[in-house]
Amino acid sequence: MLPAESxxxxxxxxxxxxxxxxxxxxxxxxxxxxHGKKTGFTITLGLCTGLIVHTCAVALGVAALLQxxxxxxxxxxxxxxxxxxxxxxxxxxxxxxxxxxxxxxTPLQLKKLYRRGLIMSMSNPKLSIFFLAFLPQFAxxxxxxxxxQIFLLGALFAIIGMIIFFIFATLADKIGxxxxxxxxxxxxxxxxxxLIFAAFAIALIFAEIN
Numbered sequence: 001m002l003p004a005e006s007x008x009x010x011x012x013x014x015x016x017x018x019x020x021x022x023x024x025x026x027x028x029x030x031x032x033x034x035h036g037k038k039t040g041f042t043i044t045l046g047l048c049t050g051l052i053v054h055t056c057a058v059a060l061g062v063a064a065l066l067q068x069x070x071x072x073x074x075x076x077x078x079x080x081x082x083x084x085x086x087x088x089x090x091x092x093x094x095x096x097x098x099x100x101x102x103x104x105x106t107p108l109q110l111k112k113l114y115r116r117g118l119i120m121s122m123s124n125p126k127l128s129i130f131f132l133a134f135l136p137q138f139a140x141x142x143x144x145x146x147x148x149q150i151f152l153l154g155a156l157f158a159i160i161g162m163i164i165f166f167i168f169a170t171l172a173d174k175i176g177x178x179x180x181x182x183x184x185x186x187x188x189x190x191x192x193x194x195l196i197f198a199a200f201a202i203a204l205i206f207a208e209i210n
Contacts, residue, residue, distance in 0.1 A: 002143055002152060010138040014157045018164040023084065023200040024120065025168055030193040031113075032169040033176030034186055040169025042110045043117040047165070048158040050121020055154025058131045059147045073125050077204055080123035084201035087120075091194030095187075126207050 018025070024047050032040030056062075065072070121127065131154065139149035176189075 002139070002149055006138045006140075006143075007156070010153055010156065011160060013134075014160040015164065017157075018161045023197065024117075025165060026196050027087075027117075027120065027193070028165050029168050029172045030189055030196075032172035034189050036176075037166075037169040037173035038110075039113055040172060041166060042113040044162055044165040044169065046114040046117020046119075047121045048162045049114075050118050051127075051158040051161065052154060053122055054128045054131050055135070055151060055158070057128045058135055058154070059150040062128070064132060073129075076123065076125040077207060080125065081201045081204045083119060083123050084197045084204065087116075088194045088197035088201060091190045091197060094190040124204065126204070 028040045028043055028047075031043060058064075135150050135153045135157075136146070138153055139146055143149060
């Protein structure tokens, strides 16, 4: 069982990491501002499911294998960059949506939004490598078997991230309520999203294992 001080320290670190700007929370913010918090909530669920997958990769040793295999890392890295580039392309092509009850019509079904969040998370090999370095710092063989501790920490990280992203989505929904009445504002938001995804795609291409 993890000691209370480890859980508290891990929770604080996880909060700070979730608040740091990244492609995930920026995507949730932009989509919630344009399409409402329901869209942001659904994407967040997909992202957090991906975090659980990365946690399993660490606990089962897959992340260590990925770290020791430059070929596998490069392959997954480029797949992630391609997907981010695809999202950037879609954002640049997006057009203003018509209003429906004060919200812009959601261009994707909830199932597709969930899948998009899941793929975004799973296609980033740096996340598995990060978890491989981050999670074990708060676990110890003295507290019992390592795998259950890793699973617990990963689940806690996902829950904290989900709560913070839900808050992001709610705030972005409030701020975006007046932006949805402006076609120009929607276009600017889409273009900004496209630039963000393109920047992170380039950064991922040049990312190293260590």
